[in-house]
Amino acid sequence: MKKTFTILAFSLLPAFAIAAVDHSGHGMQGHDMSSMPQTASAVGQPGDPANVSRTIEITMDDNMRFTPSNIQVEAGETVRFFIKNVGQVPHEMVIGSIEELKAHATEMLAMPGMEHEEPNMITLQPGKVGGLVWQFDQPGMVDFACLIPGHTEAGMVGKVEVI
Known part of the structure; x- marks a missing residue:
């Protein structure tokens, strides 16, 4: 049954993505994530894949940009972000308040190699x-x-306007 689910889940992704899905993180050592949202917060909460209303494709590149970098969603909406790194170096997308993001960025500077x-x-x-x-x-x-x-x-930031 699990194998069937995995195949069905991948059938929702574009064909080019099947072999390239990365769930491995960036191979860095662990750290304290207490400053980042783990459950419901002002920025939202992890969504249930069964309740996704739409998919938004985002690319990350070595010009230190997200495309698109400004997104609009409705309050209560559950969104799947389909993200591709088109650059030559690792990139990440982290959702949070600007305060949470700044605090976590400071942690990453202090402890290079975090996972x-x-x-x-x-x-x-x-x-x-x-x-x-x-x-x-x-x-x-x-x-x-x-x-x-x-x-x-370098400007690799974006905003989601929740209306």
Whole structure:
């Protein structure tokens, strides 16, 4: 049964993504994730894949940009982000408030080589694809960024407007 589910899940991804889905993180050592959302918060909560209302494709590149970098969703909506790293270096997408993202970026600068795998973040090696499912609970602005040292500072940030 599990094998059938896996095949069905992959049938929802574009054909080019099947061999390249990366769930491995970035191979860095562990660290404290207490500053990042683990459950429901002002930025939302991990979403149930069965309740996804739409998929939003995002690319990450070595110009330190997300495309698109501004997204609009409805309050209560559960979205699947289908993310591809088209660059030559690792990139990540982390969902959180700007305060949470800044605090976590500071941790990453202080402890290079961190490893993390949380529902609000994904790290992808060059050429890899992956996804996040997130439910946006309440109206407002939600931020996302690449917290690999130097990437946020170079402008690798984005916003989700929840209406």
